[in-house]
Amino acid sequence: MTDRHAPPRGATPSTPALDRAGFVVPGRSGPPGGGGPGLTRRQMLAGSLAALGGVAAIGALSGCSTASATTGVRELAFWHLLSGGDGINMAGLVEDVNALDHGYHATQTVLAWGAPYYTKLAMASVGGRSPDTAIMHASRIAGYAPGGLLDAWDLDLLAEFDVTEDDFLPRVWEKGGLDGTQYSIALDSHPFVMFYNTDVAEQAGVLGTDGQLAPIEDPEQLLEVARAMQAVTGKHGLSYGYLGDGAQMWRLFYTLYKQHDAPFDLSGERAEVDDDAAIASLTYIQQLLDGTVCAVDGDYGTAVAEFMSGESGLFFTGVWELPTAKNAGIAFDAMPIPTLFGTPAAYADSHAFTLPHQSDPDPEQRRATYQFVSDLLHHSLDWAVAGHIPAFQPVVQSPEYQALVPQAHYAPAAEILNYDPEAWFTGSGSDFQNYFLETVQNVYLQGADPAAGWDAFIRRVNVQLSKPNPV
Structure with missing residues (x-):
C-alpha cells in the first residue's frame, strides 16, 4: 500500500475549445464527444443550436418548464454537455421522441464540456433554477449526490414507464446509485x-x-x-x-x-x-x-x-x-x-440521466420527465449507431443491434467496465x-x-x- 506522500502544488484544469459565448464549439471530433462530420439532419439540428449563439437553448437556462395552456403539452428543459457527433445524434434523438406526442416537448441546452458544465449545473441546483433532467457522467455522481444537488429517481414511477433495474447490466446500474439510492439512469456506456x-x-x-x-x-x-x-x-x-x-x-x-x-x-x-x-x-x-x-x-x-x-x-x-x-x-x-x-x-464511463434538485417539483412535470427519459432509452438504437453501447439492454439484445458491426463485437466491454x-x-x-x-x-x-x-x-x-x- 502507498502512504508516503507530501502535499504537491495545485493543479490547473484543462480548457475545452469554446466559442465566444463560452459554449463548446460544435462539430469537433475527439474525446470525449467524438464522432466524425458528415452533413445530416442531426448535424443541421446541431448547427441550428450553434447558430443561435449557444443560446438555442439557452433561453431554457432558467430550467423553468410549464404546461402549454392551449395544448397541455409539458415543456421540458433538458441540459447536456454533448458536442460533436454526440451532440448531433442527441439532437436527432430528442427530435424523434418529441414527435411521439407523449405529452411533452423537450428543449435542449448544450453547455461546455467539463468543469463549466458541472459548475453551472451545481449553481442551477443550488439557485432553484435547475432543468427537468440533465446528462451527467456516472463517474461524477459521487461528488454531487451527497451535497443534495440531485434528486433521487422514484423506481416505482420509473417502472410505470417500462424501465427497471433488470433492464441494465449490474455494473452500469450500480454506478448510478449511492448508499442504496438511485441518482442516475444510464443512457450508455462508452468504454x-x-x-x-x-x-x-x-x-x-x-x-x-x-x-x-x-x-x-x-x-x-x-x-x-x-x-x-x-x-x-x-x-x-x-x-x-x-x-x-x-x-x-x-x-x-x-x-x-x-x-x-x-x-x-x-x-x-x-x-x-x-x-x-x-x-x-x-x-x-x-x-x-x-x-x-x-x-x-x-x-x-x-x-x-x-x-x-x-x-x-x-x-x-x-x-x-x-x-x-x-x-x-x-x-x-x-x-x-x-x-x-x-x-x-x-x-x-456512462452518460446518465439525472434529476437536478428541485425544492418543490410539480408531480405532473416529473411524470413527463420520466416519460421523456424512458422514450430516449427505448429509442437508443440510434445512439448505438454512433458508437456508444446502449445501457438499456432490450436495445442491446435486439436483432437490430446484434446486426451492427463492429458495435456487437465490442459490446462485451460493457460487462467488464471500471x-x-x-x-x-x-x-x-x-x-x-x-x-x-x-x-x-x-x-x-x-x-x-x-x-x-x-x-x-x-x-x-x-x-x-x-x-x-x-x-
Missing part, C-alpha cells in the same frame, strides 16, 4: 476499446479464421502483433495519443491496472492502491511507446489521423470514434482491449485526470521512473482526500 485495420491485420497474418483479430492473451503477444502490423504499415503498429491529455493517459493506465485485479479505494483518508500493479502497468505502457510499436510523443489528433489514414494497424480509443472510422472509409473492426494481465477489464474510483474530485471532466497528467506524463514521454511518477500522483490524490467536498 476504452481497440480498433484494428482488417486489411493491415490480414497482411500481417494476425487475423483468425472468422475474419476477426486472432485472440491476444498476454502482454508480449500484443507487442508481437503490433510489430507485425508495423512491418506492413512502415510507420507504427499501434496508434495511441496521450500528449497533454490526462484523460487519454488515465484510460489506458486504468484499463491495465484493473486487469491486475488491483484495488483503487478512495473511501478513507488515504488511497488504498496496489503499487506493484501500478508500476507494472506504467512499465508496460513504456514498452508500447517505443517509437516502433507506437509513437513516443503522439497526441490524440495525431493518433486519430494516423489510424484513419492506414498508417497503423491498431488504435486505442473510445467507442465515440466509430463515426470517424466509418467516414474514413478504411476496412476496420473493433473489440474490447485484450486481457493482458489476467482479469478482463476496461476503463469506461469507472473512476469514487470520490468527490474524480470522474470525467474533473481535475483527477489532470493530476495524473501532471505527475505521470514524463513516465510516458521521457521514460521517467514509473515508481516516482506513481508516488507523486498518489500524494496529490491524498491531499484531495484530506479536503471536504466543496459542494
Whole structure:
C-alpha cells in the first residue's frame, strides 16, 4: 500500500475549445464527444443550436418548464454537455421522441464540456433554477449526490414507464446509485476499446479464421502483433495519443491496472492502491511507446489521423470514434482491449440521466420527465449507431443491434467496465485526470521512473482526500 506522500502544488484544469459565448464549439471530433462530420439532419439540428449563439437553448437556462395552456403539452428543459457527433445524434434523438406526442416537448441546452458544465449545473441546483433532467457522467455522481444537488429517481414511477433495474447490466446500474439510492439512469456506456485495420491485420497474418483479430492473451503477444502490423504499415503498429491529455493517459493506465485485479479505494483518508500493479502497468505502457510499436510523443489528433489514414494497424480509443472510422472509409473492426494481465477489464464511463434538485417539483412535470427519459432509452438504437453501447439492454439484445458491426463485437466491454474510483474530485471532466497528467506524463514521454511518477500522483490524490467536498 502507498502512504508516503507530501502535499504537491495545485493543479490547473484543462480548457475545452469554446466559442465566444463560452459554449463548446460544435462539430469537433475527439474525446470525449467524438464522432466524425458528415452533413445530416442531426448535424443541421446541431448547427441550428450553434447558430443561435449557444443560446438555442439557452433561453431554457432558467430550467423553468410549464404546461402549454392551449395544448397541455409539458415543456421540458433538458441540459447536456454533448458536442460533436454526440451532440448531433442527441439532437436527432430528442427530435424523434418529441414527435411521439407523449405529452411533452423537450428543449435542449448544450453547455461546455467539463468543469463549466458541472459548475453551472451545481449553481442551477443550488439557485432553484435547475432543468427537468440533465446528462451527467456516472463517474461524477459521487461528488454531487451527497451535497443534495440531485434528486433521487422514484423506481416505482420509473417502472410505470417500462424501465427497471433488470433492464441494465449490474455494473452500469450500480454506478448510478449511492448508499442504496438511485441518482442516475444510464443512457450508455462508452468504454476504452481497440480498433484494428482488417486489411493491415490480414497482411500481417494476425487475423483468425472468422475474419476477426486472432485472440491476444498476454502482454508480449500484443507487442508481437503490433510489430507485425508495423512491418506492413512502415510507420507504427499501434496508434495511441496521450500528449497533454490526462484523460487519454488515465484510460489506458486504468484499463491495465484493473486487469491486475488491483484495488483503487478512495473511501478513507488515504488511497488504498496496489503499487506493484501500478508500476507494472506504467512499465508496460513504456514498452508500447517505443517509437516502433507506437509513437513516443503522439497526441490524440495525431493518433486519430494516423489510424484513419492506414498508417497503423491498431488504435486505442473510445467507442465515440466509430463515426470517424466509418467516414474514413478504411476496412476496420473493433473489440474490447485484450486481457493482458489476467482479469478482463476496461476503463469506461456512462452518460446518465439525472434529476437536478428541485425544492418543490410539480408531480405532473416529473411524470413527463420520466416519460421523456424512458422514450430516449427505448429509442437508443440510434445512439448505438454512433458508437456508444446502449445501457438499456432490450436495445442491446435486439436483432437490430446484434446486426451492427463492429458495435456487437465490442459490446462485451460493457460487462467488464471500471469507472473512476469514487470520490468527490474524480470522474470525467474533473481535475483527477489532470493530476495524473501532471505527475505521470514524463513516465510516458521521457521514460521517467514509473515508481516516482506513481508516488507523486498518489500524494496529490491524498491531499484531495484530506479536503471536504466543496459542494
